[in-house]
Amino acid sequence: MALLLASCALGYQHWTGSALEQALASSSDHLAPTISLISEPAPLAERTPVVMLHGMGDSGTNPGMRSLCDTASGKYPGLHVVCSTVADGAASITTTLDKQIEEFTASVRADAKLANGFTAVGLSQGNLVLRGYIQRVNDPPVHKFISMCGPHNGVGTCPDNVLYKLICPLWRLDSYGAPIAFSDYWKDVADKATYLKKSRWLADMNNEREAKNVTYVKNLKSLTQLVFVEALQDTMVVPHASETMGFWAWGSPGSVVPLNATTAYKEDWLGLKAMAETKKLVTYSYQxxxxxxxxxFWDQTILPFLAD
Structure with missing residues (x-):
């Protein structure tokens, strides 16, 4: 086993170099979309700042992310919008989520304009960093959280893109313990006991173990709005129901259990049921x-949440 883990570590060291950068450059299906503002700007007003965090393999300075941030400030003149550059590019893959949360915390605390709180908008994996920040830190506080295609209940297959077709054979040598972010939210429904024992991040963050963290519930319920958005043809996050906190049934890959039918929702492990009942939790989907x-969709459904 020691030799296996040593080989795994050496393999990941290889992927932190130019090979990983080349793989990222050859694929664009993990990047934020390029979006344009199609409605008229709102009147100038003082508004709650916004922080947007990119997904795996993306960057806060890439054209797609810049377009999303620009539409927010274009729609709401005077709005302070931060296109976060935490864990840009390859670092979003090779940096564990706990470390990314630490870096994100430092970045928002360094911005005086965010001292009274902000609205958080996440893309894909970036949503896990944001939710981890909310549940564990939340200082300065997040007032609204808009999650675009976030794998909140984990991922049950290796993503279908060129990058992961290269990485996954190596990752599978130590799926829950590999030193990459993806291992933090891997969930194998074929073996619940191993998941609960070995998951180093997701099982804790989703309060899936017997001892529940009341701070996680308190901080999440402090949001004035929580928005989950699901892509109905998603082949990167599988099952895509994870984006609205659903997942496959334990022992039955392919049998999807929606959020409101999960034990976590019924027993309110994170407070989502209470939030749904008070209209603080809303879900959307797109084809x-x-x-x-x-x-x-962005202009008419998502941008209105950035208005106070």
């Missing part, structure tokens, strides 16, 4: 692939 929503 399309991972992060491939339209300008109209």
């Amino acid at each position: 399309g692939e991972h992060l491939r929503w339209s300008s109209a």
Whole structure:
């Protein structure tokens, strides 16, 4: 086993170099979409700042992310919008989520304009960093959280893109313990006991173990709005029901259990049931692939949440 883990570590060291960068450059299906503002700007007003965090393999300075941030400030003149560059590019893959949360915390605390709190908008894996921040830190506080295609209940298959077709054979040598972010939210429904024992991040964050963290519930319920958006043809996050906190049934890959039918929801392990009952939790979906929503969907459905 020691030799196996040593080989795994050496393999990941290889992927932190130019090979990983080249793989990222050859694929764009993990990147934020390029979106344009199609409605008229709102009147100038003082508004709650917004922080947007990219997904795996993306960057806060890439064209797609810049377009999303620009539409927010274009729609609401005077709005302070941060396109976060925490764990840009390859670092989003090779940096564990706990470390990314630490870096995100430092970045928002360094911005004086965020001192009274902000609205958080996440894409894909970035949503896990944001939710981890809310549940564990939340200082300065997040007032609204809009999650675009976030794998909140984990991922049950290796993502279907060129990057992961190269990485996954190596990752499978130590699926829950590999030193990459993906291992933090891997969930194998064929073996619940191993998941609960070995999951280093997701099982804790989702309060799936017997001892429940009341701080996680308190902080999440402090949000004035929680929005989950699901891509109905998603092949990167599988099952895509994870984006609205559903997942496959334990022992039955392919049999999807929606959020309101999960034990976690019924017993309110995270407070989501209470939030849904008070209209603080809302869900949306669109017909399309991972992060491939339209300008109209973004403009008419998502941007209004950034208005106070």
